Amino acid sequence: MSKGLLHHVEIYVTDLKRSIDFWRWYLEELGYSPFQKWESGQSWKIGDTYIVFVQTEERFLDVPYHRCCVGLNHLAFHAESRQHVDDMTEKLKDKGVTILYEKQHPFAGGDDHYAVYFEDPDRMKVELVAP
Structure with a gap:
């Protein structure tokens, strides 16, 4: 359903x-x-x-996106496991992708929230969360 x-x-x-x-x-x-x-x-x-x-x-390209303004803040995706988050984090780093909250990684969302946060080319935040 x-x-x-x-x-x-x-x-x-x-x-x-x-x-x-x-x-x-x-x-x-x-x-x-x-x-x-x-x-x-x-x-x-x-x-x-x-x-x-x-x-x-x-005609709209001169209006910059910022995730803290009105609109979409971020997209969050389910990961298979903590290992999946770790593997994807390494792949993101290998691609030169900006990892957010790196000093708190992988617990930037709190002690019970294992995830990687990163930015897409327009600086939209993306999150991959372990179960």
Whole structure:
């Protein structure tokens, strides 16, 4: 039953190619599959849920995104285990991705919250949380 689950999330980005390069490997590592692709966007799907990335129109590019303003703060994904969080953290570092709250990692969310926090190319926060 899918009642109440997210159907999809759509995110506008400043540079579609850069965002696709960033998100493709991460989403596919988590089990997402390519879903839709068109000139100004691309999506990945897992189960009944999909995530869409769309190129922001040029007239809106001078308005910077900031996760602490009104709008989306971050996306959080389930990890398989603490080891999965650790493995993905190393892959993120190898890719030069900014790890947030590094001094508190992997307990930046509290003593009972094992996760890695990082930023996408537009500085949106992403979280991978162990069960």
